[in-house]
Amino acid sequence: MIEFRSVRKSYGTTNALVELTCTIPSGATVGLIGPNGSGKTTALRLLTTLIPPTSGDILVDGDSVCTTPAAVRRRIGYMPDTFGVYEAMTATEYLDFYARCGNMPATLRATTIPAILARVGLSDARETAVMSLSRGMAQRLSLGRALLHDPAILVLDEPASGLDPRARIELRMLLHALHNDGKTILISSHILSDLADLCTHLLILEHGKTIRYDTLANLTQVTQHQSIRVELTTAAPNFVAVAAACGYHAQPSSDDPLCYLVHGSTAPVDRAALLQALVAAEVAVFSFAVQESALEQAFLQMTSADQVMKELPHA
């Protein structure tokens, strides 16, 4: 269990993180999300003990980052947002170096390193120079390094940034597997969709302040504005009226004039009735889909109002 207790971090007059208080249960996957400069990296580095908090404390299974940092460090595998390389080193040697730094005995290194390389899918690249690895491979090697001492907690700072879609999917599968192994994972990103299907909890930060911390289930429930996206082949001026007759509120989509977003009852029977009514009214429906990504909307609702006010000082 990880407890952030009124954690504050200031750099001079800049408040990088203000009064962060939250409790992360073991085995959770927490997504830290927020725009650039919102304090994600700061929060993660505080947890890794690399920087001390200005005030407050973080407890990791009862050990404080302030008073017993060494004990905290042993429980954490950290993957920073940059992949630092040494020249003239192969992937195996890279892991071997950090294993030695962790005082891992030679016999254990000989079995652990190939196992880790296999786990992150780099067995074929074990003799490849670290400098020549692709971004996706380097990220996986970095994750492998974080796994060396088999920590219970993984702290991953923007692991998906700069990855192509395929590498993202590979990384996501890896993280899913680690979650299933029971690891507690903290992962930051400024792209919500990266985290949506990976996390059990979300911590939304902005300007160092906590906007929201809750389980994914609660977050999506609170803003149950689940909508139906209806796409048409030809314009239907009677669309809004037909939907209204079935008890639904329809509004044209902002990006496509032949598309409507419909809000209302989530009961399958009501939805079926709506579709039947639309077809009966000769509306040319070719797609009728429930929008699953309610999280995106929830996120926008929670952050945008605040942000727009700040970005438009004269408004």
Add this chain to the structure above:
Amino acid sequence: MRDINAVLLRELRGRLRTPRSYWLLCGALLLVSSISLLIYSADYASMSGQSTFNGSSGHTVFLALVITALIAVNFIAPIMAAGSIAGERERQTFDLILLTELRPIDIIIGKIAATCAYCMLFVTALTPLMAITFLIGGVDIGELAIMYIIIMSTALLYTSIGVYWSTRTQTAITATGYALATILVLLLILPVVVLVTPELFPDLFSENTNTWMQLMLAIHPYATIIFTQESIRNATIWSMPYNLFGATVVGPAMWLLSVAVSWVWSCLCMVLSILRLTPPTSKGAS
């Protein structure tokens, strides 16, 4: 048994695997051997009447070798050491090392040992050249050993200075600047101060000038070599007289003093470096 220091192993491998370090070593060796050849020929030409080398020409070349090796160490040690910590910060690998089980002392010792080992490799590579002068005569094994010890102690001191600055700066280039500046002060400004002070305060130094100079210049390897030459000529390699407040006392030879001073300052730099890496006790806990 504890494994060999991981930092040391990686540094040495990293350095020796790049072609750059071979070229650096080749270049330095070429420089040293050409300089010694030049001095050799000059010495040979100046003895137009005689037909053979003698001990004095062997000794001249030997001294030239020692001085050039020292000059090379003067640059190799601080430049390499300055990159040690700051370079890791630049490459953003330093955080990861701090998070491992390595203690600050392991990191600092690994870094210092790596640079010293490289210097030692360089000095050892000069052995064949030294051996020639040794065979010609005019140099005895004791003198050879003393000079090696002075060079390696200097390497240790300058490496420690470089590592210390490396812990204080964010980039290798600034650390290199500070390290070379510190060494410049020790090599150029210090002798000027030592020579000028007795002139300014003649009453204080009238009797002790020589001793004062020797004590102050013990940190100066070139001065140490020059003073040591005198001791060797007088066949007193372990001790020398000091004039202290009117009395003459016999103390350790200049090179012993110099080695001790280098070690003390190196240890000081190491301790300061280790303290720089030790995280401050946090203010956060209430």
